[in-house]
Amino acid sequence: MTTPETTPPAAALLSRRTVLAGFFLVGGTVVLAACTDSSATPAVPSGSGSPTQIEVTDNRGTVLTFNQAVTRVVTIPMPSASLIVAVDRSAQHLVGMHNASWMAIKDGILGQFFPELLKLPHDIATSDFTPNVESILDLEPDVVVQWSDSPLVEPLENAGLTVIGLTNNGTQEDVDSWVQIFATMLGKPERATEIKARSDGALAQVQADAAARAQPGPSILYFNRFTEGLKVAGANTYNDFYIKLVGGTNPATGDAPAPGTGMVGVDLEQVLTWNPEVILLGNFDGAMPDDIYSNPAWSGVRAVTNRRVYKVPLGGYRWDPPGQESPLMWTWLADIAFPSLSTSTLRAQITADYPFLYDHTPTDAQINTVLWMDVNDRSSNYQQFHAG
16 A cells, blocks of 8 residues: 555656646656546536536546535545645535644644644544544544545445545646545535646746756755655655756666665665765654754765755645645755745745635744744755745
8 A cells, every 4th residue: 555654656657547637747848638537527417406416536436426515524644634625725624634644734834724623533543544433433424535445445435434535646646636536525626627727837837947947956865764764765756756847866766776666765875875965854754954964974975065954844734745735845846956046936935825725824934834944944045935
């Protein structure tokens, strides 16, 4: 089973199954490909004089029909809770979530925007996403969102619960699929169009910016885990995708690649051999830049010598995996890889995007928290993210 805890591997973008017409990267060009697999359809009439029904096809290909927009949702996959809030622009329809989702909400911005989320039950599944069926039944949900693996879905369906099954290949196209499903079941199909248009436009802009740069990009190494064993983003990961998207290179997929695919365990000797110019520390681990700067064993790495170690931002959800805030991640990483003497536009982009996603405008202090200004500001060129 793949889970977003490790930002799971992604197959080649051209083989993706998507809900909507998806953007794919071919030689640096955006190509539209219309796909029909695993889709959620708009509401369809059930007959003359009958209430309008909502029909959703989940990522398993299972068709679910609702007599009205759902009002009580339990989510088990980690990104689902924050994504439903973004689609709904409210917290009123969530009634329970996975503990890891709750932790991201507590540590991120959504707990401040929607403090009611912190009061929701979050003991409804184990760390490996096995559902606590009895606890979920007590919440009387209209629908339970779960990973599509049969052992995770069957206990819920055997208990009479309606389940939307999701698959995760670790791509932005997955997010397009989930947004379409959630927008349809919530009776807000227009949100899927709006959110995808925003993402597609941002993707095209990042690609255009990368193509226009004359200088080669730095080597960037992403750590999914650091404190209890090193794991880096290897081949077929979303992290490898966005490193290359902005014009950087990933030493874990370069001339001396890490073995295997996905998040790959490595040792310090391998990192010293790669000698990356930039290091990213993910939000699935508590490591901070000072943990590397203060360790003499890392002193010879270019990213340490030049103080280019950064904690990945944490907003409405973690920016490491694909999600509703991926366009913000792309801007942040491009500015990290190619810093300029001017102020970054990222803060203005967050200020514009958060009302669109969450119906809340962040304060400067909240943006500082999202960007980890307190721990990243000691790294090179982070002053570009200061408030004006």
